[in-house]
Amino acid sequence: MNDSIRILEYTVSGGEEGMSVKDIMKTVLGLSTKEIARCKQFDDGVLLKRDGGDFAFSRVIEKVKAGDVLRISLHEDNDNSSEIIPAEGTLDIVYEDEDLILLNKPGDMVVHPSYAHYKDSLSNILVGYYEKTAQQHVIRVIGRLDRETSGLIIFAKNRHSAALLSDQTRNMSRRKEYLALCSGVFEKTEGTVDAPIGQIPGERMLREVREDGKEAITHYKVEKQFEDYALVRLHLDTGRTHQIRVHMQYIGHPLLGDGLYGTGIRDHHNMKRTALHAAHLEFKQPISGKELIFDASLPDDMAGHLLS
Incomplete structure (x- = not known):
């Protein structure tokens, strides 16, 4: 499997003039020290455009000016991911963008493959969906649901989004x-x-x-x-x-x-x-910061009890 790339672009504001590229990457874009170091390994990892010119390689110690445009390429190392066998199956997709996919998990289905569920977990079906839609992503689940619990569960599509979403889950309980x-x-x-x-x-x-x-x-x-x-x-x-x-x-x-x-x-x-x-979930889109709010209706086996 080849690498996939998530590109982030950011225009420097007047209040950020004089900051280093590394400062912008860390404090504004939320990249970890490890992720910044990884970006530096690629020719297109850290690019800067200024004064109407073209994007060019930039050192992370470079000082930025208002109006500069920073382009960061986040390369996913999919070759080193653990192999999950793709499987056929229907996904109840509640929301999807280039950074995450939110699913409504059926009851009585495990999230991760195991010895007893090597090919029929939710992750297996998601890998199959990624293949059919020509997407290259490692399975990164955010939070957890027991096998018997149905409802909303998030999968991040790249390492950076996974880190930001995981940070949110620490305060997501309410x-x-x-x-x-x-x-x-x-x-x-x-x-x-x-x-x-x-x-x-x-x-x-x-x-x-x-x-x-x-x-x-x-x-x-x-x-x-x-x-x-x-x-x-x-x-x-x-x-x-x-x-x-x-x-x-x-x-x-x-x-x-x-x-x-x-x-x-x-x-x-x-x-x-x-x-x-898991019926209701609120969180912020990890890159844009947009507030996202979702509800998942009760599955039939529970909803039927409300008619009594």
């Missing part, structure tokens, strides 16, 4: 919302669960609320209460493994279909997976 079907009748229509979560000793997968766990905070609001379950909207201040599932079990409202934390309710109301959906 800008991401989930919808869940939780068992039981809620006494309070909204509340906060502030209870530390840690791994159960001797268990690789299972987590529980425990005093020696890591801080975990979940906010919930009941959207609609049914006879013995409710549609609940949630957002997190922290991102612990299985946080929503553990916290809802802890307050006595495990999710419908949860085989790990909802003992005895795996087939409750014919829900064959954990009833959790």
Whole structure:
């Protein structure tokens, strides 16, 4: 696979006159020291145009003037990427541009290939889509969704966008919302669960609320209460493994279909997976900074329960 290139162009403003090219690359364009060093390895990596002339090679210590145009070429080293086998499949593409693709993941599908899902993960299908659309990108997922969780998930298309999006995810918890079907009748229509979560000793997968766990905070609001379950909207201040599932079990409202934390309710109301959906996401386009807001409707297996 050949290298792909993401080109950034930036016109220097009057307030930035006298800064070095490196300063612009780092503080304005958000490039890391490592990425700047990589750009310097290519003839077209750092180019500067001034006084109406043509783009020409520039050292990063060059001082810029107002009106100068900086062109940075970010080369992707796709030859060194891990191989993921392309697969046929349908993608629910919510949004796509040259820096990222936002997908609505089905429930009961893993994001990454594994021993048991070597060719049928979401990443396999995305690689197949990239091939069909003549795009050359490494799979770089931002954030994570469990196999059974459906909903919105971001894949960055280049290393620079991945770094900027990853920085955003550290503060994205309040800008991401989930919808869940939780068992039981809620006494309070909204509340906060502030209870530390840690791994159960001797268990690789299972987590529980425990005093020696890591801080975990979940906010919930009941959207609609049914006879013995409710549609609940949630957002997190922290991102612990299985946080929503553990916290809802802890307050006595495990999710419908949860085989790990909802003992005895795996087939409750014919829900064959954990009833959790990443429904709402807000973030900034990593290069332009434009605010992006998306919602993903409930999948059929959850939406059908709202008709009861």
